Structure formats: structure tokens, C-alpha cells
Amino acid sequence: ALERIIDVDPNDTTTYYVRVYQVGSECVSTDSITLNVCPIPVVDSVTLSEYYICDGGQVTITAHVSNTTGVLADTTYFYTWFRNGIEIPDVHGNSFIESPLTVDQDVTTYTYTAIVHQIESGCNSLPVSADILTVYRNPIPVIDGDQYVCEMNNVYLITYTDTTSINVGELHYQWYINGELRDNLGFGMGDSRYFAEHLYHRTEPYVFTVEVTRGNGCSRFSDPFNVYVEARPLVEITATETNICTGGSVTLTANLENYHHNDLIFQWYKDSVTRDNEIYGATQYTYTTD
Numbered sequence: 001a002l003e004r005i006i007d008v009d010p011n012d013t014t015t016y017y018v019r020v021y022q023v024g025s026e027c028v029s030t031d032s033i034t035l036n037v038c039p040i041p042v043v044d045s046v047t048l049s050e051y052y053i054c055d056g057g058q059v060t061i062t063a064h065v066s067n068t069t070g071v072l073a074d075t076t077y078f079y080t081w082f083r084n085g086i087e088i089p090d091v092h093g094n095s096f097i098e099s100p101l102t103v104d105q106d107v108t109t110y111t112y113t114a115i116v117h118q119i120e121s122g123c124n125s126l127p128v129s130a131d132i133l134t135v136y137r138n139p140i141p142v143i144d145g146d147q148y149v150c151e152m153n154n155v156y157l158i159t160y161t162d163t164t165s166i167n168v169g170e171l172h173y174q175w176y177i178n179g180e181l182r183d184n185l186g187f188g189m190g191d192s193r194y195f196a197e198h199l200y201h202r203t204e205p206y207v208f209t210v211e212v213t214r215g216n217g218c219s220r221f222s223d224p225f226n227v228y229v230e231a232r233p234l235v236e237i238t239a240t241e242t243n244i245c246t247g248g249s250v251t252l253t254a255n256l257e258n259y260h261h262n263d264l265i266f267q268w269y270k271d272s273v274t275r276d277n278e279i280y281g282a283t284q285y286t287y288t289t290d
Helices: none
Strands: 014-021 028-033 042-048 050-053 061-064 077-083 095-098 108-110 112-118 133-136 141-145 148-150 155-161 171-178 180-182 196-199 206-213 220-223 225-230 233-240 253-257 287-288
Touching: 042 112, 061 077, 061 112, 141 206, 141 225, 155 206, 155 225
Parallel strands: 050 133, 148 225
Antiparallel strands: 014 028, 042 061, 061 095, 077 112, 108 133, 141 155, 155 196, 171 180, 171 206, 206 220, 206 225, 233 253, 253 287
């Protein structure tokens, strides 16, 4: 090696020397340099704290690295992370937390991959991926039923739950009124999509919600559903006259206290309250006889 520039390929940390000799004057100069050969870091594995989570749940992703000994063992390592092949910005540690969501509200899988870099040497590991993370959608419950109920009747409600995603196990239901858990055992319903209970009249609505949980633990609350339990209307009939001549007519009025006529349906009858005795067309709160 008698040239000014040489290429070297050391396998271990090596010190190189150079001696420069000037012919004629016989002047000599020497110098040395040490090249540190650093082992390439290795990502042994990438692990997840959970491999099955619900929509919006948390998972911790961790890269386990080895082969970081040598003269630069105490230097900084820099990580590049990928989610389904796309680099995750601003995440450069060996571990981080994510809350991945389903795509199009369907079951979604994610693969996390890590590459570790040794900054001083520029050495990079090979990419290593974790086992697949599966994210299940949460159920989407909707309450349906009569929102206006007479206090003498029972409240009956039903829950409709989406069926577009994979249903992992059966569904479980917990019913709440104004945030208070109800056992739903008044009519033996219990853990059921159906709810039944007798409730008393009050001015404010009863606010129902239901929490639906899939067999895999994914759950969601429904939107609130208001039920108004109305007091039984007390009606009194008054007449413009109670004694009339043959062929005369009289106006009858159904009087109700604290009720709005727009919320009520009227039907007048003659002799008795039976279908055969309905007076055709007499569906207002007043009725004038023929």
C-alpha cells in the first residue's frame, strides 16, 4: 500500500498508520487513525400488549433489540416505525402506544414493523414485524319503542344492533334509566334486547340507554331514548242542554284538565263504548247531535 489513498474493509476495530517519506531530504512523518467496527443492531422481535382489541382500544408496541455491544454501545438508537407499510411520523422510541380504529366500521388488521438505526455509525437493522393486530368494531345499538306511554300501561322497548361486522360471541345487554342500572327482571327479561317495566307518571321524561357488549368484550352505549309517561286523562262530558225536544240538537264537549287536544284522539259513542256504537266522523273533542 504505497498510495496516498487506500480502501480498507476491517472486520474488527483497527488502528491504521501511515508513514510519509520525502526522497532526497529524507524527511519522515507518521500518523494513525482508529476505525471502530460496530455490530449491526438486530431487532429480535416486535411484540404487542394485545393482539385483539376493540375499536379505539389501546395497544403498546415494543421492539426488542440485540447486538448493541461494542465501542458505541452507549450511543443513541433511533427507530423508524411502520403501520401496514406506511411510516408512522414522530415515533422514534423502542415502544409506543396506539389506539387504532376500524376502517369503514369493519374488522381491520394492522401490522407494525420496526427498523433500528445506530446514529453514530449509520448502521441499520433489517425490518422486523409483529404478529397481526386485529381491531373489532364496537356494536351500534339503537333503542326503539313507544315514546309516549299512559301510566296504566307498561313501557316496552327493543334494541336493534348492527349485524354488518363479525359477531364474536353472543350479545349482552344492560339497561339504564337516567344513568341507573336496571335489572330488567320486572317481566323476567334480564339480559335481553327487550325491556319491560311499569313506570309512573312524572313531568320529566325517563331517559333510557342500553349498553351492548359482544362476546369479545367490545361494547358501546346507545344514544339516549326519552320515554314520557303520561297521566291517565280524566274526562268529563258537558252538554249545552240536557233536556231537549224531539228533533232538537245539543253540543257535547269532552273536558280534560291540563291536556292539549292536539295530543289526543277522540271517538264518540252512542249507548255504549263498543265498535258497533261508534258515531262515524265524531272524532273531535266536541260533538253536536243530529
